[in-house]
Amino acid sequence: MNKPITVDYGSEEAAMRAYLQEGENRAYSLGNRGPIRFTENGAVHPDILDAYWRCGFYVFEGVLGQEELAGIEADIQNVLDRLPAKKGAALDAKGRPALGADMTAPSLFWARPLSDPFGGTSLAGGRHPVKMFEPTAASDAPKEVVYLILGSLQFSDAALRVYGHPQLLAVAAAVNGKDFVPFNEALFIKEPGRGASVAWHQDGLTHWDSPDWDQGSHGFNFMGQLYGCTPANGVWVVPGSHKSGKVDIRAMVAQAGSDRLSDAVPIICKPGDVAITNRQAVHGSFANTSKDWRVTLNFGFHRRRSVLGIMGGGVHNAAAVYDADRIHDRARVIGYAIDARRQRFPDETPYVYGPQEGEKYRWDADAKAGMKDYNLLDLSI
Numbered sequence: 588m589n590k591p592i593t594v595d596y597g598s599e600e601a602a603m604r605a606y607l608q609e610g611e612n613r614a615y616s617l618g619n620r621g622p623i624r625f626t627e628n629g630a631v632h633p634d635i636l637d638a639y640w641r642c643g644f645y646v647f648e649g650v651l652g653q654e655e656l657a658g659i660e661a662d663i664q665n666v667l668d669r670l671p672a673k674k675g676a677a678l679d680a681k682g683r684p685a686l687g688a689d690m691t692a693p694s695l696f697w698a699r700p701l702s703d704p705f706g707g708t709s710l711a712g713g714r715h716p717v718k719m720f721e722p723t724a725a726s727d728a729p730k731e732v733v734y735l736i737l738g739s740l741q742f743s744d745a746a747l748r749v750y751g752h753p754q755l756l757a758v759a760a761a762v763n764g765k766d767f768v769p770f771n772e773a774l775f776i777k778e779p780g781r782g783a784s785v786a787w788h789q790d791g792l793t794h795w796d797s798p799d800w801d802q803g804s805h806g807f808n809f810m811g812q813l814y815g816c817t818p819a820n821g822v823w824v825v826p827g828s829h830k831s832g833k834v835d836i837r838a839m840v841a842q843a844g845s846d847r848l849s850d851a852v853p854i855i856c857k858p859g860d861v862a863i864t865n866r867q868a869v870h871g872s873f874a875n876t877s878k879d880w881r882v883t884l885n886f887g888f889h890r891r892r893s894v895l896g897i898m899g900g901g902v903h904n905a906a907a908v909y910d911a912d913r914i915h916d917r918a919r920v921i922g923y924a925i926d927a928r929r930q931r932f933p934d935e936t937p938y939v940y941g942p943q944e945g946e947k948y949r950w951d952a953d954a955k956a957g958m959k960d961y962n963l964l965d966l967s968i
């Protein structure tokens with residue numbers, strides 16, 4: 588899906604190139620990457636958990652194989668093909684009913700090519716305080732492109748099957764406890780020469796001032812990579828910043844003298860790698876002026892105790908107190924995902940999700956139909 592580079596960082600190009608290279612060197616020196624490994628007792632290897640908690644992210648290498656990636660790519664091509672012809676259109680470019688056009692839940696996010704739609708605004712609780720540098724897009728670029736799709740599991744069975752991956756769910760349990768609960772799921776699409784930036788931010792709205800706040804209070808996101816990700820198109824993280832509480836991003840940018848934060852490192856992945864990133868870590872991504880696509884399957888999980896009885900942040904859907912029934916209803920997607928995966932990969936041992944013991948989830952046409960707008964129930968803290 589690659590095409591020639593037609594744009595660059597303009598006045599910032601030379602500085603940006605040096606920054607990408609330095610960041611790459613720093614990233615590889617952190618010691619937070621490798622395959623998912625388990626101890627003899629079947630526990631996620633403690634070295635992995637130590638490195639995750641030290642850095643705030645970890646790259647699991649080679650989680651998704653060729654066959655699985657091919658299924659994801661076919662679904663993503665279909666999603667891209669069926670997007671509305673332009674923002675607000677009911678039909679896609681071929682005149683068919685467009686994907687995501689008739690949703691109640693927030694679904695499609697559009698941005699001007701290479702722009703920063705959130706930085707310096709009050710959107711999403713004002714958590715992106717500083718605007719990123721916005722390179723100039725090619726004159727033939729569309730006015731707006733979709734860079735983020737929420738509720739993504741309703742649009743792709745292949746993404747749903749990744750969500751049910753037994754090793755990833757074992758990691759979720761090791762980090763958040765066996766009774767872990769869902770957060771939300773998304774596709775981040777960084778088209779070459781067009782993909783928008785995501786300004787530096789820390790996720791999480793509800794627990795920063797809690798007396799029992801700690802480095803894991805706002806959960807994590809898995810970031811599965813279809814085509815891999817590079818310093819130029821990937822997410823950058825300030826290692827260790829998930830432990831610092833709410834930090835002053837404005838001051839960090841002022842100190843760096845630009846949006847190139849001095850200590851940040853890129854998450855670098857090959858196709859099929861899956862990163863885990865602490866939502867409290869300072870992170871963001873630059874406008875994609877490179878020639879490479881990035882398609883990230885994002886899916887997050889929380890500790891149950893971070894969510895149960897908590898008034899949600901109201902960013903991903905209406906604010907509400909999350910009771911046990913709400914959590915149970917939202918977690919049905921885990922049951923469907925495990926079953927969808929079992930049907931496609933029958934030789935794999937499925938993950939057993941403790942909170943659903945004794946319940947039966949069957950991924951079929953009825954279940955799929957019931958997924959429309961499922962993200963109205965996202966557990967947004």
Ligand SMILES: O=C(O)CCC(=O)C(=O)O
Binds near residue numbers: 870872
């Ligand atoms: O994928 C990106 O560029 C941004 C991801 C992000 O900010 C997040 O997952 O919270």
